[in-house]
Amino acid sequence: MSTKRTITFEVMRYRPESDAEPSYQTYSVPCEQEWVVLDALLYIKDNLDTTLSFRWSCHMAVCGSCGMIVNGEPMLSCKAFLRDYPDVIRVEPLTNFPIERDLVIVMDDFITKLASIKPYIIPKEERKVEQGEYLQTPVQLKKFKQYTLCINCLLCYAACPQYGLVPEFVGPAALALAHRYNLDSRDNGRSQRQEIAASHDGVWECSFVGACSEVCPKHVDPAGAIQQTKIASTMDYFLGFLQGGS
Amino acid sequence: MSRKPYIRPIPKTSWYMRDGRYKRYMLREVTCVFIGAYTGVLTMGLLRLSQGKEAYEAFLQAMNTPSAIVFHILALLFAVYHSTTWFNVTPQAMPIMKGDDFLPGKVIVTAHYAGWAVVSLFILLVVGI
Amino acid sequence: MAKSHKPIVWGPFAAGGTFAAFFNPVLILVTGILVPLGLLSGDVLSYTRAHEFAGGWIGKLILFAFVALPAWHAAHRLRITVHDFGVRADILVAVLVYASAALATVVAIVSLLAI
Structure with missing residues (x-):
């Protein structure tokens, strides 16, 4: 039985070597029910676009590396459960910080x-x-x-x-x-x-x-x-x- | 490869439109306009009171105009919003330790609301409602 | 880094905010709505009664607190609100708002002492 749910991710991209300013790139991701936003980003990186950059480590809300803006709200992406979100999710780097690349900020x-x-x-x-x-x-x-x-x-x-x-x-x-x-x-x-x-x-x-x-x-x-x-x-x-x- | 961090601009005059909690914050801050204006009304009342009966009664007359009453209804709404936003954050600003643990925030907030009700009722009784 | 002198204005802001939270709604209700609309029996704010109340030292003190504390609260918060709305003239704004609060304080003192 397939329990996958297709979610559209609008991810802010910024490639300093080629971009003058950030823009959004859209990915369609087949998601498992119990995934968090970070799982979907890892799916994108592994299967759809290896150039997407973001920080993460522990996957359990302890290390503090995977903070992002998810649908306008500052969130740990490992704690942002997809079941709480609509079928379109916008992911941006943390506001108020300079963007190093994609979802990676300068801290x-x-x-x-x-x-x-x-x-x-x-x-x-x-x-x-x-x-x-x-x-x-x-x-x-x-x-x-x-x-x-x-x-x-x-x-x-x-x-x-x-x-x-x-x-x-x-x-x-x-x-x-x-x-x-x-x-x-x-x-x-x-x-x-x-x-x-x-x-x-x-x-x-x-x-x-x-x-x-x-x-x-x-x-x-x-x-x-x-x-x-x-x-x-x-x-x-x-x-x-x-x-x-x- | 050289770094080229991108800084997103923040609109200085409309940043609070981005988030509901920022809008509520600005609404809370704007209560000061009404608190301040009402303070001005009270100050004027004291000044007129010191100038004699005639001046003071003219002040009371001015308070009894439709625009003055509309202002005071608005001021009342903003003042109540100030009170609730002020009392709701008291456990954050002034946590109280009792014995081995902190008093639950709800207790501190409820005590403030109870105090608010008591002083309000007391004043209403004094003025003879 | 030098210690800030903000406590001078923040102390009255916090005290005035607490005071206004407790007293302003009922004060506005009584003086601005119930009395003008004639919804209160008697002549609560009549010249005689108001003059009598402001004549005693306790009355003076209470009336002074009603004016001065919320004035300094409103002044400091207005300074920050103006900044929040994007006006970057903090020193000018600070002078204007605190001068207004000081004016209200002085007028209240002078008026009360004259009663």
């Missing part, structure tokens, strides 16, 4: 910003190995655990209109990760991260559209992290006045 800007917020524990006290591990209670973990689930898939940047309009904006995932380490009981690096997070291009470029949190495949809620950082930074600012600081 250098994000990597630079991610590094700038120091996404690692800056310990309160340096401990030697023989002193044992840094201890943390389950409640202390709970405070930030949600923000550790980020897989750097960049769907939030693709969804964020302010990042599109103001490319200097540090952006959702990087600010959420800054918040994650700031909340960690083992960490003492908040003042260093605030140099970026509380700057003009940090949380203050955010106008709480909230789209980042809606598209996040791991429910990290970067928008919430940014609002919490705004509140904390505002407290810092006014307390600084009271204490006669800057």
Whole structure:
């Protein structure tokens, strides 16, 4: 019994060596019922057009490489089940990023910003190995655990209109990760991260559209992290006045 | 092979037409026009009140024109939209930890709506509805 | 990178937004709809009653909050909204909106103190 369903894929193509700008190419793909968009792209690459370029790896919403715009919505293509889509599916590279080739985007800007917020524990006290591990209670973990689930898939940047309009904006995932380490009981690096997070291009470029949190495949809620950082930074600012600081 | 990344242009004045959630966001932002205008009305009322009975009663007269009432009906709708959008995101901005876990967002939102209902009813009772 | 001074305007924005969310719908309903349409018994907003209310310190404080907090909320959000609609004159817009909020605040203070 054949359960195949033919779906038309309109895929954005951009070949830098020959194209002045992107255009759409249409592929007709015989799809299995349980496929995701990534399966169909792999079918195209294996059977219809070997020149189509896209990133992917784990096929299970962990690696964060296969983010694309599927019918207008930022999605992990490995998590975009065909049963949820009509017979015509449009696939584009993530918005707000330069296109390297076809569905592959340039993510250098994000990597630079991610590094700038120091996404690692800056310990309160340096401990030697023989002193044992840094201890943390389950409640202390709970405070930030949600923000550790980020897989750097960049769907939030693709969804964020302010990042599109103001490319200097540090952006959702990087600010959420800054918040994650700031909340960690083992960490003492908040003042260093605030140099970026509380700057003009940090949380203050955010106008709480909230789209980042809606598209996040791991429910990290970067928008919430940014609002919490705004509140904390505002407290810092006014307390600084009271204490006669800057 | 040299790289030639392509940057897609973003229309600066119409970007929000692309997505329903952007349109809802802009609707939320536009509530400020009505909140601001109503603040202007209140300020004017206080000014007139300080200028004496005659000035204040002229202000009340001006509030009783069809255009003023239409404005206030619109302002009421936008103000309610502001309230709901504001309260709905409170768990994101102000998560509350109770014991070993976070309070469910629904609890925080419901508490805000309950508070909203209480202050609204209180004011309505005070003015004698 | 220098720390931003946005908290100066964001603090009042957030406080005013919360305040407006709780109070503005019912205030608009009473002052702009129920009273003008004569749907409330008595003369809630009459000169005598309004003057009496604004005469006490508690009344002054409440009325000041009704005006000043939402004013700073609306001003800051308007600044961002204008930017969102594509106007790239942020400094000029900021001066205009915050000056308006400051004007409303000052007029409210002066008026209330004169009552």
